[in-house]
Structures are given as structure tokens and as C-alpha cells.
Amino acid sequence: MRRELIEVEWDDISGSSDWDDIKKDYTDIVHHCKSVGWRLKSNRKILVIASTITSKERCCDRTVIPRGVIKSIRKVS
Numbered sequence: 001m002r003r004e005l006i007e008v009e010w011d012d013i014s015g016s017s018d019w020d021d022i023k024k025d026y027t028d029i030v031h032h033c034k035s036v037g038w039r040l041k042s043n044r045k046i047l048v049i050a051s052t053i054t055s056k057e058r059c060c061d062r063t064v065i066p067r068g069v070i071k072s073i074r075k076v077s
Contacts, residue, residue, distance in 0.1 A: 003038040003053060005076040010035070010069045035063055036076060047073070 012031040037049030040059060045067055050059035 007036045007074045009071040
């Protein structure tokens with residue numbers, strides 16, 4: 001099966017267990033990310049990519065990205 005190589009731009013979700021000021025501006029904690037990988041699964045909830053795939057339909061280094069944080073998807077090849 002031929003897989004599509006894509007670049008995904010997305011905002012990473014972060015969290016902390018430290019004590020913090022309630023009035024703090026947390027917008028500086030969100031990291032804008034770019035990931036490149038082979039599209040494994042895509043539906044209205046998630047996008048799954050893998051950095052490595054084999055000819056025997058095996059994969060490693062998977063990333064599951066919720067659709068709500070995706071900013072753009074671009075075909076690489």
C-alpha cells in the first residue's frame with residue numbers, strides 16, 4: 001500500500017504540576033510544532049503519522065495528533 005508523506009503543523013498541549021500565579025498569561029507555554037511522517041490514519045478526531053514504515057506494513061515512532069490542535073497539513077511527496 002502506498003502511504004502519503006505529510007508535514008503537519010500543530011500546537012502542542014502542555015501542563016505543569018507546579019504552583020503558579022492564577023493571573024499568569026499561559027500563551028507562552030504553547031509550542032508550535034512541525035512533524036513529518038507517513039499518514040497511517042486520518043479521521044475527524046485524530047491524525048496518526050509514523051516516521052518509519054516498512055514494506056511489510058510495520059511502523060515505528062508514531063504520533064497521534066488530535067484534530068483540534070492541527071493548524072495545517074501539507075503533502076511532502
